Amino acid sequence: MSEIDLAALQPVIEQYIPLGRSGLLPALQAAQKVYGWLSEPVAAEIARSLHTPLADVHGVIEFYTLFYDKPVGKRIIRVCTDQACGLKDGEGLLHYLCAQHGIEPGQTTPDGSLSIEASPCLGLCEQAPAALVNDQAETNIDIKTDSYELGRPGSIVGGSLHLLTAHCGSGTTSLAQHGEYSALSKALKMQPTAVVDEVKASGLVGRGGAAFPTGIKWEGAARADGPVKYVVCNADESEPGTFKDRVLLLDDPHSVIEGMLIAGYAIGAQSGLIYVRGEYPYILPVLENALSEARQAGYLGGNIQGSGFSFEIEVRLGAGAYICGEETALFESIEGKRGFPRVKPPFPTTYGLFGKPTVINNVETLFNIPLIISKGATDYRKIGTDKSPGPKLFCLSGDVVRAGVYEVPFGVTLRELLGMAGGVTGGKKLQAVLFGGAAGAFATSAHLDVKLTFEDLRAAGLPLGSGVVMVFDETRDMRAAFDRLGHFFAHESCGKCYPCQMGSQRQAEILHRIAAGKMLEGDLERLQDVGWTMTDASLCGLGQTAAGAVLSAIKLWPEMFVENAKGPVAVGNKPKKPAGAKKAGTAKKKAVKAIVEKTKPKLKPKPAKNTRTRPAARKTKARKKPVKR
Amino acid sequence: MSDNLTLTIDGRSVEIEPGATILEAAQQVGINIPTICYHEATTSNALCRTCVVEVEGQRLLQPACIVKIANGMQVKTHSERVIRSRRTILEMLASTMDLSDAPEILTMIEECGADVHRFPEAKRREVEVKDDNPMYIRDYSKCLLCWRCVQVCAGDAQYTYAINFSGRGFETQIGTFFDRVIPETTCVLCGQCVGVCPTGALKPKREFLLENGMSPQEISVLNTGRKKRRKA
Numbered sequence: 126m127s128e129i130d131l132a133a134l135q136p137v138i139e140q141y142i143p144l145g146r147s148g149l150l151p152a153l154q155a156a157q158k159v160y161g162w163l164s165e166p167v168a169a170e171i172a173r174s175l176h177t178p179l180a181d182v183h184g185v186i187e188f189y190t191l192f193y194d195k196p197v198g199k200r201i202i203r204v205c206t207d208q209a210c211g212l213k214d215g216e217g218l219l220h221y222l223c224a225q226h227g228i229e230p231g232q233t234t235p236d237g238s239l240s241i242e243a244s245p246c247l248g249l250c251e252q253a254p255a256a257l258v259n260d261q262a263e264t265n266i267d268i269k270t271d272s273y274e275l276g277r278p279g280s281i282v283g284g285s286l287h288l289l290t291a292h293c294g295s296g297t298t299s300l301a302q303h304g305e306y307s308a309l310s311k312a313l314k315m316q317p318t319a320v321v322d323e324v325k326a327s328g329l330v331g332r333g334g335a336a337f338p339t340g341i342k343w344e345g346a347a348r349a350d351g352p353v354k355y356v357v358c359n360a361d362e363s364e365p366g367t368f369k370d371r372v373l374l375l376d377d378p379h380s381v382i383e384g385m386l387i388a389g390y391a392i393g394a395q396s397g398l399i400y401v402r403g404e405y406p407y408i409l410p411v412l413e414n415a416l417s418e419a420r421q422a423g424y425l426g427g428n429i430q431g432s433g434f435s436f437e438i439e440v441r442l443g444a445g446a447y448i449c450g451e452e453t454a455l456f457e458s459i460e461g462k463r464g465f466p467r468v469k470p471p472f473p474t475t476y477g478l479f480g481k482p483t484v485i486n487n488v489e490t491l492f493n494i495p496l497i498i499s500k501g502a503t504d505y506r507k508i509g510t511d512k513s514p515g516p517k518l519f520c521l522s523g524d525v526v527r528a529g530v531y532e533v534p535f536g537v538t539l540r541e542l543l544g545m546a547g548g549v550t551g552g553k554k555l556q557a558v559l560f561g562g563a564a565g566a567f568a569t570s571a572h573l574d575v576k577l578t579f580e581d582l583r584a585a586g587l588p589l590g591s592g593v594v595m596v597f598d599e600t601r602d603m604r605a606a607f608d609r610l611g612h613f614f615a616h617e618s619c620g621k622c623y624p625c626q627m628g629s630q631r632q633a634e635i636l637h638r639i640a641a642g643k644m645l646e647g648d649l650e651r652l653q654d655v656g657w658t659m660t661d662a663s664l665c666g667l668g669q670t671a672a673g674a675v676l677s678a679i680k681l682w683p684e685m686f687v688e689n690a691k692g693p694v695a696v697g698n699k700p701k702k703p704a705g706a707k708k709a710g711t712a713k714k715k716a717v718k719a720i721v722e723k724t725k726p727k728l729k730p731k732p733a734k735n736t737r738t739r740p741a742a743r744k745t746k747a748r749k750k751p752v753k754r
Numbered sequence: 755m756s757d758n759l760t761l762t763i764d765g766r767s768v769e770i771e772p773g774a775t776i777l778e779a780a781q782q783v784g785i786n787i788p789t790i791c792y793h794e795a796t797t798s799n800a801l802c803r804t805c806v807v808e809v810e811g812q813r814l815l816q817p818a819c820i821v822k823i824a825n826g827m828q829v830k831t832h833s834e835r836v837i838r839s840r841r842t843i844l845e846m847l848a849s850t851m852d853l854s855d856a857p858e859i860l861t862m863i864e865e866c867g868a869d870v871h872r873f874p875e876a877k878r879r880e881v882e883v884k885d886d887n888p889m890y891i892r893d894y895s896k897c898l899l900c901w902r903c904v905q906v907c908a909g910d911a912q913y914t915y916a917i918n919f920s921g922r923g924f925e926t927q928i929g930t931f932f933d934r935v936i937p938e939t940t941c942v943l944c945g946q947c948v949g950v951c952p953t954g955a956l957k958p959k960r961e962f963l964l965e966n967g968m969s970p971q972e973i974s975v976l977n978t979g980r981k982k983r984r985k986a
Contacts, residue, residue, distance in 0.1 A: 180918035180930055180940075183931045468817075619922060620919075620921070620926035621799070622802070623847070624842075655846070657838060661815045664803070
């Protein structure tokens with residue numbers, strides 16, 4: 126790389142300088158837009174401008190996968206090789222694209238025009254296989270017909286209710302189409318405590334995965350001392366298989382703004398932040414536009430609708446870190462730090478963003494707020510069941526006919542939900558459902574009649590999580606899914622606490638051995654000890670759930686965790702030969718073979734090094750060979 | 755004191771002032787809870803999780819170094835769950851790093867009955883020794899990421915901010931800005947990081963050289979100190 130011209134830097138980072146260290150992520154993002162990557166002089170200049178120690182700036186660049194401290198291609202294709210895309214041969218797609226351009230995953234073409242890398246779940250699961258091409262989503266990629274959709278991802282919305290998704294399914298809803306913020310107007314005429322009481326009475330619990338009662342959270346923050354408080358919208362939707370928040374934000378940004386305004390009024394906050402995951406860059410302009418519409422209409426700013434209540438909202442973009450969906454890690458990220466989760470207590474309601482009382486809610490949770498205020502808690506509770514009131518969004522993906530976001534009342538069964546989506550693809554039998562995401566658990570056809578409520582799922586030992594329902598048909602070798610789970614958590618562990626930092630790595634190694642048919646004596650006990658230790662002793666929710674799905678699989682399919690029970694998983698260009706497993710029928714073997722056959726000709730055999738076990742592979746190296754696409 | 759709180763640790767009643775941690779309460783009655791990252795002089799981050807204990811009514815194990823005691827609390831420091839986690843953490847550490855210079859941890863491993871060979875075919879953290887300044891060497895193959903060095907270099911003591919982290923997850927390491935050598939960082943060679951390092955990953959240069967067989971005479975004429983630099 127030739128000399129870096131720092132003159133171009135100041136104009137793009139200027140607006141972040143008043144933010145100090147909190148402006149670090151936006152400043153690095155702006156700089157990377159200009160230079161393509163973050164060189165030492167650029168990082169040093171940003172550090173100087175934001176009065177942030179050099180070592181800390183480098184620590185931040187190193188933490189987030191979407192920051193590069195080495196040159197990368199002008200165009201970066203990030204191919205999802207996670208669960209849902211994995212079922213549509215995302216690995217094969219990755220290697221096909223790489224072969225086309227003569228590079229290996231994680232490398233850049235010699236002319237510097239293109240880099241291709243593997244990515245964890247991009248939240249485009251219902252349109253798999255998918256990739257992120259710079260700031261655009263590339264979905265429904267079909268290498269046979271060379272067809273794909275590029276740009277803003279579409280929304281597929283279904284279900285038996287259309288309360289949360291009332292404005293979803295046909296592009297972004299403008300303020301004019303959305304109509305006035307009537308729930309906000311109603312709330313502003315109520316006492317703030319009455320608003321909190323209404324939310325409490327509604328029985329709403331958080332929809333991000335932890336299911337904490339929203340009203341209690343609000344009450345805590347409302348009662349906390351101090352004049353400065355925050356409302357944070359957690360839009361760092363990164364749970365593999367989850368894409369509902371993407372649909373909500375893209376199609377109906379005004380509902381989340383209205384929900385945040387009501388939250389702000391209820392707890393006495395003056396400002397709000399929406400933290401959107403870095404893999405959803407295309408949501409940023411949609412939100413910015415909606416915020417400016419709201420500002421013009423007098424819904425944001427000072428003395429809103431003459432109520433004396435003032436509120437502003439800004440948007441922050443993450444930079445590639447699943448852990449930042451953990452609320453305290455998210456705060457750290459907004460504060461310009463590595464996304465390390467904090468120890469709790471203190472809880473965000475008293476010590477949150479910038480150490481101030483903070484309410485942090487998931488997008489879907491905030492979408493429920495205008496509904497609750499408009500309808501009133503009593504009417505709201507008529508939806509769903511007594512103990513799980515309200516509507517719920519489920520993200521259906523994998524081997525299901527019509528993948529998409531489904532809105533249903535709590536209480537429908539898994540069978541009914543799958544029925545709405547047309548059932549298992551190709552009329553095949555259901556083998557498994559990954560429930561609640563990577564942090565969730567596996568279910569089987571034995572769970573089809575479980576009612577989807579918190580209480581019924583708890584009794585069945587299934588976490589609702591973020592509403593993921595990922596379907597695996599009877600032909601799938603589940604060990605490939607375990608391998609992807611292992612890889613995901615090893616890649617996404619922040620590295621702070623020992624159980625998760627080392628446990629996620631050891632778990633990935635063992636699961637990889639299992640998938641390769643090379644299980645060692647004692648691996649099952651190791652896997653369980655690591656899993657229980659992560660579950661029991663990790664510092665945050667990531668580590669505490671990193672083994673949940675695997676431990677559930679051990680219970681469901683003990684035969685898969687027996688040494689030499691099977692040959693290696695046959696997917697992509699991995700060695701084939703699914704040797705006589707007890708439960709694997711011939712259909713399964715055939716399908717496995719078909720996958721191998723399908724992908725074989727296009728893929729050149731990879732060297733021993735496998736992308737799956739390469740947490741350090743995000744650094745790129747230049748290589749020869751011209752670009753085609 | 756009448757406003758002391760009473761709790762039970764391993765069946766023994768302990769009376770201690772409010773605000774104390776479980777670790778402090780246990781220490782008061784001579785119950786040993788092993789710790790790795792904990793250091794009196796640095797901010798407790800509860801990240802090594804070797805001090806986890808079982809607290810009645812809590813779903814998950816609790817880190818004794820930061821959890822404050824409450825009246826009537828029932829604590830088990832050596833239950834089956836606790837030992838399983840502690841042992842597995844130590845076994846994973848042994849499979850990850852070089853513990854040869856960490857006698858306290860080796861003792862813990864022995865006491866816990868941990869098997870240092872528990873995890874075969876495990877990826878280790880192995881890096882070359884960094885010998886780039888006259889005062890100390892950095893052997894990150896021995897680093898167990900207790901964070902103490904980063905903390906004393908930053909707001910816990912020296913406010914020099916010369917070091918931070920690189921990588922993430924298992925690949926995390928202690929690093930400088932773009933891997934600069936120590937003399938090109940803000941390091942003031944105060945030595946506090948060396949003082950708090952529990953595993954010999956940071957070691958005084960002189961100690962390192964003595965261990966490697968050099969005599970004090972040989973070391974004294976090495977071109978590493980201030981004296982020699984003046985000559986040049």
